[in-house]
Amino acid sequence: MNAPTLASSARALLVRDLRLLWRRRGDAFQPALFALLVVVLFALSLGGEAESLSRVAAAVLWLSVLLAGLLSLDTLFRGDADDGSLEQWILAPVPLAWLVAVRVFSHWLATALPLIIATPLLGELLYLPSGQLPVLMASLLLGTPLLSLLGAVVAALTVGMRRSGILVALLALPLYVPVLVFGAGSVAASAQGLDAVGALLLLGAGLVVALVLAPLTAAAAIRIALS
Amino acid sequence: MNPVVRWFHQLGSPPTFDRFAARWTPWCHGVALVLLGLGMWQALFVVPADYQQGDSFRILYIHVPAAWMSLLVFGLMAFYAAIALVWRIKLCEILAMACAPIGAAFTLITLATGSIWGKPMWGTWWDWDPRLTTELVLLFLYLGVMGLYGAIDDRRAAARAAGLLAIVGVALLPVIRYSVVWWNSLHQGQTIRMFGESSMDASMMLPLWLMVVATKFWFAGSLLARARADNLRRESGRDWVLRQAGAAP
Amino acid sequence: MTDTPPATSPLLAARGLGFTRNDEPVFGPLDLCVDAGEALLVQGDNGTGKTTLLRVLAGLLRADQGEVEIDGVTAGAMQRARAIAYLGHLPALKADLGAMENLQFLCGLHGRRPRQLPGNALAIVGLAGHEDTLARQLSAGQKKRLSLARLWLSPAPLWLLDEPYANLDLEGIELVNRMVGAHLRAGGAALVTTHGAYAAPPVRTRLLTLGATA
Numbered sequence: 001m002n003a004p005t006l007a008s009s010a011r012a013l014l015v016r017d018l019r020l021l022w023r024r025r026g027d028a029f030q031p032a033l034f035a036l037l038v039v040v041l042f043a044l045s046l047g048g049e050a051e052s053l054s055r056v057a058a059a060v061l062w063l064s065v066l067l068a069g070l071l072s073l074d075t076l077f078r079g080d081a082d083d084g085s086l087e088q089w090i091l092a093p094v095p096l097a098w099l100v101a102v103r104v105f106s107h108w109l110a111t112a113l114p115l116i117i118a119t120p121l122l123g124e125l126l127y128l129p130s131g132q133l134p135v136l137m138a139s140l141l142l143g144t145p146l147l148s149l150l151g152a153v154v155a156a157l158t159v160g161m162r163r164s165g166i167l168v169a170l171l172a173l174p175l176y177v178p179v180l181v182f183g184a185g186s187v188a189a190s191a192q193g194l195d196a197v198g199a200l201l202l203l204g205a206g207l208v209v210a211l212v213l214a215p216l217t218a219a220a221a222i223r224i225a226l227s
Numbered sequence: 228m229n230p231v232v233r234w235f236h237q238l239g240s241p242p243t244f245d246r247f248a249a250r251w252t253p254w255c256h257g258v259a260l261v262l263l264g265l266g267m268w269q270a271l272f273v274v275p276a277d278y279q280q281g282d283s284f285r286i287l288y289i290h291v292p293a294a295w296m297s298l299l300v301f302g303l304m305a306f307y308a309a310i311a312l313v314w315r316i317k318l319c320e321i322l323a324m325a326c327a328p329i330g331a332a333f334t335l336i337t338l339a340t341g342s343i344w345g346k347p348m349w350g351t352w353w354d355w356d357p358r359l360t361t362e363l364v365l366l367f368l369y370l371g372v373m374g375l376y377g378a379i380d381d382r383r384a385a386a387r388a389a390g391l392l393a394i395v396g397v398a399l400l401p402v403i404r405y406s407v408v409w410w411n412s413l414h415q416g417q418t419i420r421m422f423g424e425s426s427m428d429a430s431m432m433l434p435l436w437l438m439v440v441a442t443k444f445w446f447a448g449s450l451l452a453r454a455r456a457d458n459l460r461r462e463s464g465r466d467w468v469l470r471q472a473g474a475a476p
Numbered sequence: 477m478t479d480t481p482p483a484t485s486p487l488l489a490a491r492g493l494g495f496t497r498n499d500e501p502v503f504g505p506l507d508l509c510v511d512a513g514e515a516l517l518v519q520g521d522n523g524t525g526k527t528t529l530l531r532v533l534a535g536l537l538r539a540d541q542g543e544v545e546i547d548g549v550t551a552g553a554m555q556r557a558r559a560i561a562y563l564g565h566l567p568a569l570k571a572d573l574g575a576m577e578n579l580q581f582l583c584g585l586h587g588r589r590p591r592q593l594p595g596n597a598l599a600i601v602g603l604a605g606h607e608d609t610l611a612r613q614l615s616a617g618q619k620k621r622l623s624l625a626r627l628w629l630s631p632a633p634l635w636l637l638d639e640p641y642a643n644l645d646l647e648g649i650e651l652v653n654r655m656v657g658a659h660l661r662a663g664g665a666a667l668v669t670t671h672g673a674y675a676a677p678p679v680r681t682r683l684l685t686l687g688a689t690a
Contacts, residue, residue: 003587012584023572084566092585093557171371178406224387
């Protein structure tokens, strides 16, 4: 093989990330544990009655997933930035946006997918009405990739910085507002008896647009951050 | 070369911009203050009280121009940032970053006046009105741009990164607005919206237009002043700056 | 064997190249060119901009003035990426992956020279038997050798090496020189920065000293 193609570079990056995930498979549980923590804290502060918890269950679950994702954003590019891998991505004869897209996908697999799988269990802790679970899962399946893609732009903008912490959350919040509104809102709509499909379709449309624009924007941000 | 284009090129040189900004800032602020005075006098004393809301509606003469400016300045910031990213013009980087604090201030004024307007109407200082909620998210966007600009050491890379964020923000702003409106209709139902698009009598429009133009001049003056300060800070140590400060190079 | 002057345009040429950071010039307007089969040695004390020059040539930074040409044509991003292999200060190795796994990924990213395999490359740089050793367990010198193995596998004709002799013992220094020599004989070119008194590659070399002129 001489020059890498889109497919071969994607496969190489995915294999690398899956191998790295396997080597540190303990870390993969951390976002889910954090979400569990948030759920516990909400239950402790709201009181453990089924009636009050079940009314807010879907919103709390959406928040837990969002916050856990926000915390795990740091691991998206920092490791590669620190050891010089990110530089080699820029220098590779493959579009940087493509590599970013593949990386976001593998990061989503590692951080968001365990969260989504844990959601039914977490829902039980909050007495989530069983009728809301399908809409909640659908909104999470559409919303979490969108959060990852938007978060990638923020992570790329701050990749060179040491003390990003709160700044990352501050930058990401306005970008996350529409996703949270339509995601949690879709469940609220179905709970009120309205049709949730509209909100879910909007999430889907946003996801399609973000799939194209977010990697390109994040690539531009990485170049700026590494200059 | 076209004289207009040539003038723009010359303006990009730091000493020329410094002179331009120093000359025009006082004029802009002066015109703004005059128009502000006229507008406020009209708003407070000339225009009759609203039959529904009494005198408390008068705050709209500050609230509406401030709200329009908060959005306009964000758009302008993204515009300068786009030029700075594509053509790497340093002056546009400076202008874009100078817009942010001014826009944030207008957003704060919008939120504060909106809250004050709402107190007699709602009985509370805050209501999750879609417009105010969007302004709040807009404030976060402004603070994010300012925070990012301040957090990166290399000034030019910082301006480019914050500029990219501003562009992303301006693209997402309509989406944010739409989502907040949808969210509001979902949860609040049919509450009477107080900031409704009620038609205004012509006599009530004059102070509004005076205030709108006043805020534009104020913004122009402040933008030039801030950009001039940033320009001087970046160029400190150069001969022309030292000469201007009175220290012999 | 007479030295015929190259009839084709140089592999890498830069004209009036300059870079500033925070409005301070890092290196002034420079002209340089490297032909196929040649090495360019960039010398200068710390802080004279050697690393920055290499990063500008590689395409990681954008020059404030001047142009970079590859094979006589102003270089676009993809063209530059295909033509250049960059060895910087950071080894670009994942600590949790083994030597072979790291090489496999980097080959997937940059492509691989025909008829070269990662196993061969490890043997050439003296890491045979360490295929499965995790990168975190390698010493600094071994990590450098692993980076050299990646370089060896790269199909790019132009090597930009920033302090390639750092972290290496005498044997490692000779390895670098051997590799550069073989690469040049095969028609490639190399740009090497160094600030020490290390031996330069024993090939036709030009010299560029930074910081000597204002």
